[in-house]
Amino acid sequence: MAKISAAQVKELRDKTGVGMMDAKKALVETDGDMDAAVDFLREKGVSKAAKKADRIAAEGLADIHVNGNTAVIAEINAETDFVAKNKQFQTLVQDITKAIATEKPADVEAANDVKMNDGTIASEITEATTTIGEKITLRRFLIVEKEDNQVFGDYKHMGGRIAVLTVLDGTEDVEIARNVAMHIAAINPRYITRDEVPQEELDHELEILKEQAKNEGKPEKIIEKMVQGRLNKWLAEISLVDQPYVKNPDVTVGQYLKENGASIKAFTRYEVGEGIEKRQENFAEEVQNQLKK
Incomplete structure (x- = not known):
């Protein structure tokens, strides 16, 4: 040989x-x-x-696999949303996420070499690409570890168009953690608290609000107070604990957690295709091109 x-x-x-x-x-x-x-x-x-x-793979599914104190959230892409309803693709997504949770690779490149079924993640993706007829890729994943006294909450919207993983302190109630994950899926906060907002982003928003107030012709003496009020409103909109809880808008998420003796340590939200520039197809033109072949 x-x-x-x-x-x-x-x-x-x-x-x-x-x-x-x-x-x-x-x-x-x-x-x-x-x-x-x-x-x-x-x-x-x-x-x-x-x-x-x-080809551009901007559709697909996100999945979550929890194994004891380890959880993985992953996104596997395909070219069309029809594939998300394909049983073979759904099984592939679940198997990939589970394999990553077991082997804990460092990154996507390492994950492709992880053993899965009779081959590797890469070879299984290649086989599925050939069978299904669309480009399939493992786009991203995150391995999350928790302590024994913490709890994971997982929620998938529309079967995996959006997936959210939360880690809560102070409770063993999975339902509470899952409720917070559901809220995050719906409202899409960017930070847990306003203290996490980077100073650069804060300064940028402040400058925009000041310019808005000036363009509205407001007197200088009330601009500062008005801008501060608008900044607080913006911070509340992007900070999880300050947002009205989606299942009970009379309380904030922070109040909901406090009422249940819990606090949130971390969350991850994956929305399939976010950040990928999708190619715009002219369907009629595409059909005509196919007929010419």
Whole structure:
């Protein structure tokens, strides 16, 4: 058996766009013959997945897996929202999240090499890409650890379009932690408390509010008081504990937590596709292009 070098693996990856494990396997199977390895990948359908590498995957699902004192929140993307209803894709998302919780990789690159089912996360994604017919990617994940006296709260909206993971102190009631996660899914706070808002962001908002007040022609003597009032309102809107609790707007989230002897240590909110620039498709034009092929 020929010894496969890292340079050969890189060359095959550059030629085909497949993952490292797939490239290495193809070279091993073909005793290092580059052309045969390319054919091997085509025969296995992996090159079909590689052709989809330039597509934009901005849909998909977010998932949460809790295992004792460890929880993982992850986002796996596909090209269309139809795939989110595909049972194979849903199972893939769950299996990936669970595998990450078990192996605790450092980052997405390391996660792709994590063993899952009969292969790795990367190879399972490649296989699913080939079967389902859309580009699928592991976009991001976060591993969260808690203490024995803390509790996780997990909530998924629309089956995983939005996923939220919370960590609460002072209670063992999962329902309270989940209620707060539900609120976060709905209202999307940016910070737990106003004290967490960076000074740079605070100064920026203050300057905007001052300019607004000046443009409204308000007298100088009342501008400072008016700006401070608007700043406090803005801080309350972006700070979780100051927000009216979505299930009972008569109290804030902070008051709800206090009434239950709890406090929130951390939260993570994933919304599928956030921050990804989605390509705008002209459906009629796309159909016409398909008919010409």
